[in-house]
Amino acid sequence: MPTHFNHQTPKYQVRSVKRALTLLRTFLAHDGELSAAELSKETDLDPSTVFRLLLTLEAQGFVEVNHTTGKYRPGVTVLELGSRFLRNNDIRTRSIAHLERLRDEFGETVHLTILDGSEVVYLEKLAGLYPIGFMSSRVGDRNPAHCTGVGKVLLAYLPEEELAARYPDGQLTRYTDQTITDLDQLRLELARVRKRGYAIDQEEHEPGVKCVAAPTFDHKGIAAALSVSGPVKRVDHHISNNDLIDKLQQAAAQISEQMGWGRGVDQLGEVEKPARPKMRAVRTR
Incomplete structure (x- = not known):
């Protein structure tokens, strides 16, 4: 496998992982819970595929099911990952x-x-x-x-x-x-x-x-x-x-x-480079 590659290139993407992540990303556009049928409709994935993916994601804590409604919502593992991102x-x-x-x-x-x-x-x-x-x-x-x-x-x-x-x-x-x-x-x-x-x-x-x-x-x-x-x-x-x-x-x-601004800026391309921010004194009141 090459050291550097375009992460958008389909050649290097695992289809089952991409589908599972597509399901998870669907929750970003909704505040409430979603049923398997709703997830299938929004992602254009076959209902049987959605069902298997949801079972796998649930087993790993990425989604959880509301047993009263039968609908799904993001699980605690998603919260933990978000917390780690913010912390780091x-x-x-x-x-x-x-x-x-x-x-x-x-x-x-x-x-x-x-x-x-x-x-x-x-x-x-x-x-x-x-x-x-x-x-x-x-x-x-x-x-x-x-x-x-x-x-x-x-x-x-x-x-x-x-x-x-x-x-x-x-x-x-x-x-x-x-x-x-x-x-x-x-x-x-x-x-x-x-x-x-x-x-x-x-x-x-x-x-x-x-x-x-x-x-x-x-x-x-x-x-x-x-x-x-x-x-x-x-x-x-x-x-x-x-x-x-x-x-x-x-x-x-x-x-x-x-x-570290001002030390090694090298990728702004054709955009006008801003002046290095000045540590200006501000009036106090």
Whole structure:
């Protein structure tokens, strides 16, 4: 077997494993339990194949069956794997103290995310000190990248060919009246993000919610994004009166320093390379 190969190449994929993982991934799009028939329909797998795969996954703890309804849900082994991922994720470990400081200072919800395809995945969420009931993010969940602050920050540093590959038809799903739905318009927005060093989600994904996001870098380049989110009026107040953008960028710069930014960046391709984050002093109040 070669030392290096394209992990997307079907030649090296085991069909039975791929089918089992496809079943597990189906649960990502649903909050509730799913029956074997529903899983079969959503995955286009034969019912008998689904039945055998579910028995195997259940035996290994990856799914469990509700004996009252006969439906399936993710098992405890999935939770254990997710916990191990979070525990061993270096970005999350190095970021958590900065996230806590931002949450405590502004009282708003803070997030840490990474990019996967055309979606962001939430590695961490610290809920704000003032309860709000309309923010849908949860650790492990996904949201579209093109209409979230964290997503736009992460997309901004992709080479053009990678950006185009993630949106092959050039059309972007609308979530609110503010959502950018054209890829060329998104390119213009991403250029602005690179120039100023942060992104703003102005009710583009959820009505009433505003988000300010900043990128973090490691020794290879863009690594993750962190953000502060809350009701529009409160976030606007923090921006105008409490140096939110400066302090968010300061936190991102400190994380980037810890992750090795500026030492060996070599894969940003044709994308404009951002300046190494500066450790700026911030006014205190």
